[in-house]
Amino acid sequence: MIISEYDIEYIVQKSIRGSILENFLADQPIDVEDDEELAFPDNEVMTNNPTTWRLLFDGASGKQGYGIGILLIDPVGIYNPISVKLEYPVMKNEAKYEACISGLKIAHEKGVRRLEIVGDSNLVISQANDGLSTLAAMTKIPEGIKIKPLKIRQKQKRDFEKRTIANTKVVPKPWFEPLQKYVEHGEYPSYFQKKERRALRQYATNYVLLSGNLYRRTFDGQNMLCIDQSQASQIMEEVHAGTCGPHMNGSALAKKILRFGYYWQNMEQKCVGYVKKCHQCQVYANFKHTPSSILYNMTSPWPFSTWGIDIIRKIYPHALNGHEFILVAIDYFTKYVEAQSYKVLKSSHVFKFICNNIIARYRVPQDLITYNGGHF
Known part of the structure; x- marks a missing residue:
């Protein structure tokens, strides 16, 4: 409002697109001499330690045999592939464990101080190690013969101890x-x-x-x-x-x-x-050959022609006048309710209730449904 009298309009700065920065840098290039180098202070973070070795391993288990493949890469970049044929049966995971432990053992013998271990998650590494392990599993090596350029070995014992529990069948004791x-x-x-x-x-x-x-x-x-x-x-x-x-x-x-x-x-x-x-x-069990029938509801042809009577048992706590029993009658057509409470309920009370509350008011009913108790 203050600067409006000077015919000045305020516009909010918008975001700068990347293409504008590209065009600006292209129009104003920087002249750099050939012998001048750009200094990056964090260049050491992006470089690998030249003294680090790499260990790649995998194992194979099948009907033709068992073997493991190891690929040890020195800091210079020289590949040292090793394939080992196992003379004892192992599972797929056990073969991988043997390959990892054998690779660590070989690296220790070479005096490696820094070692980077890579599993078979990488597709290229997995294919290379699968080839080495499968080759060791399929190759029949006579004793005393060495094959080059691969260093193929034979193992008679495991590098790790395997504890097995005997599958003994426990005989249950009799109940007596x-x-x-x-x-x-x-x-x-x-x-x-x-x-x-x-x-x-x-x-x-x-x-x-x-x-x-x-x-x-x-x-x-x-x-x-x-x-x-x-x-x-x-x-x-x-x-x-x-x-x-x-x-x-x-x-x-x-x-x-x-x-x-x-x-x-x-x-x-x-x-x-x-x-x-x-x-x-x-x-061959006996089946019920009677077909299932439809359940029909009890209906009344006209109002107040069919009544159902029942007694609500002793109520606790009782009413102030001492009444503990309720006699209820319901019309099947209109669902109209007639009820009366009693301190002591007898068959004479039920007779008077039917005469005064049903017959005197709605005439003699066609059907009267009860549970055939002593009161009725």
Whole structure:
């Protein structure tokens, strides 16, 4: 506003485009003599250390053999390719680990102080090392013969220790082992507490030891042999689907096994689960051939012709007048509600309610639906 009287207009400076700077520098070039050099203070940051070595590695694992490829580059730029054939089976990742460790070992032997390690993420490096490792894996090298220009070696042992855990199959203990030890020797498991020992003593009264086998004594005096889970699976298969197996349901299968004199924990539950997994039972089971029917709602032909009556049970806390029961009647057509509360509800009260609140007001209904309780 101050400079407007002088007919001066203020314009905001816009951004300068790159092409304008290019044209300006092209119009006004700088004359530089040939012997003059431009000084860059941060030039050392952009240059590599001339004493740094580079290590490239990769591994191969296949049906034809196992091998690793190593490429060691000295600071001058001389390539030292090394290919190693492994005489022991390794996985792909293990071969890469062997290649890395072998490359580090070779660099240490050469007295390398600074080493740059490059993996197989670079495509060119990966192709070069893949060729070296595949060549070592496919080449059959007689003992005592050296091949040039590649330095091919053979390894009989790993550079790193590999710890393996034996795959031992743990045999589960039978469920009746604590019972058998207590019945035979009177011993408790070491981890049992006082309550568990008492329960074991009470539970062991139904078991007896005969000829080194544990039996469960039934109420009728029959002794049933206690078996583990593996034997139970064989017995269920034989009784259910074996010779003359009727493919009965789970409850019948459990009772039949009991009659044969065998017992184990959760017998009926196991039998029901086994029958559900039986393929023939699922294929040839009885199906409901009755087609599904549509569910129809109960309708009323006209208003106040069909009523439904029910009682709301004792309400707590009760009302101020001491009433605790509510008798409710609902019309099916209009959804109209008639309700009345009572302190004590009897059949006489229900009779008076129907006469005064329904018949006297809306005439005798065609249908009266209740739950057939004592009050109705």
